[in-house]
Amino acid sequence: MHDFALEGYHPGLSLDCVIFGFHENELKVLLLKMKNWDKWALPGGFVPKNMGVDEAAAEALFERTGLKDIFLRQFYLFGNPERNNADHVEKLVKRGVIQENLKSWFSQRFVSMGYYSLVEFSKVTPVPDTISEFCEWKPLSDLPPMIIDHEEILQRAYQTLKKELDDEPVWLNLLPEKFTMTELQTLYETILGKQLDRRNFRRKILSWEILVETGERRTGGRHKAPILYQFDLEKYDRALREGLKQGW
Amino acid sequence: MHDFALEGYHPGLSLDCVIFGFHENELKVLLLKMKNWDKWALPGGFVPKNMGVDEAAAEALFERTGLKDIFLRQFYLFGNPERNNADHVEKLVKRGVIQENLKSWFSQRFVSMGYYSLVEFSKVTPVPDTISEFCEWKPLSDLPPMIIDHEEILQRAYQTLKKELDDEPVWLNLLPEKFTMTELQTLYETILGKQLDRRNFRRKILSWEILVETGERRTGGRHKAPILYQFDLEKYDRALREGLKQGW
């Protein structure tokens, strides 16, 4: 356990990361179970004095997941003065989540930068941090009780994700390198919470010309082996320049 | 001039507001001319310890413009550790922009929350702050030299505005209560930087059913008097619930 204040972290600023993964046809979020307490928290951290905020967020993400160069984006600064109350810090100390000497650091007023991240579920190795007992994926549809305003932060991240999905193929970060059209469709249906027509879905996605067939198929199912597609970054960049989806 | 540190502001956190207005067929930004220095700055401020960050931004906006309840939205946290360098603070002191006793406050590493705001040009009474000589509208197409990373902040706000315009009728905040279809079209053309067909434009806007005719017309021009329209919030809310523009 570090002494945050002495080690030179930026004062009054924290980070919260909502890390989304897709597994078994569900959107899941990586959460931390607090020590000696039946409450869960978003992975987060603080910002070292000489590190950029985005950089610090990437670092925090790396520590919890073992992943680097991951989709990570700011979505909102939570700046309400009431969000980190004294009562909460008392509980942290009483339950032995943090030590007495860190109380003053945790008792500051914190403003928290919310990030959301999209990761490939199977690549993640969840690692708890110093204040948590374990680190686990939880389905968005069945969230455990969370500390302070973390549920609100999470929901806001989800809203942002849904919105971004309309503008950009951010979903690619949630899938493995090679995937079938049905897997992609299921992902869309899960995030949007509605069913889509299979033929129209395929046509629409392919019309963007950002996917290529790998030539391989996924075998093993008791049915026709589906084509495996791959995201083509170069084609995507070109599509972006030409305006993938524009309002006017 | 206040002593920020003593008066209890949140440490290491600043605000920058990009305030957009529309005048004479141009998008303009409200900027502050620094004292004794040929550099301009975005209006901004700091966050009182007991005030929410959004609230503090609204307060800063009010002080520069005299306006309350204005469209104001976060767009990015500028968290690069290099952004506020020692050299810049030296200059501020040497040119008498800030007094010696504030040097330590201004020498902190600041993380700055970027806000953008849309206001009705004619309602604004620009008021300089303590570190500026005057406060003025500057056209986006001809910006003066600005301090540190303020030009970057401004450009990023503009990108955000363009993007939001596709999703929501944020433009309503830039226009007076009553406006003609041509004025609205000019606004769109200005922000998007391209010409639009008059008939199609009108049809598209009206199809959203968020405007109503006031029954009045604007007279005085040497041409047919155009109908004045008004934004209808109630209709807009209804349209939003039904999904004004959805991707899927």
Next chain:
DNA sequence: TCAAAAGTGTTTCTTTTACACCCATGC
């Protein structure tokens, strides 16, 4: 009476939607 901008409709083309049958695979 003229210049300047306002108002208006139709046709074409593109995009989106709805919908059903045959195919490959593993058991």
Next chain:
DNA sequence: GCATGGGTGTAAAAGAAACACTTTTGA
């Protein structure tokens, strides 16, 4: 051989784009 999901096309409808003439107003 059969159950399961994979792959594919077309017609109808909706939406977007292109395009030009008449009207009102003030000078």
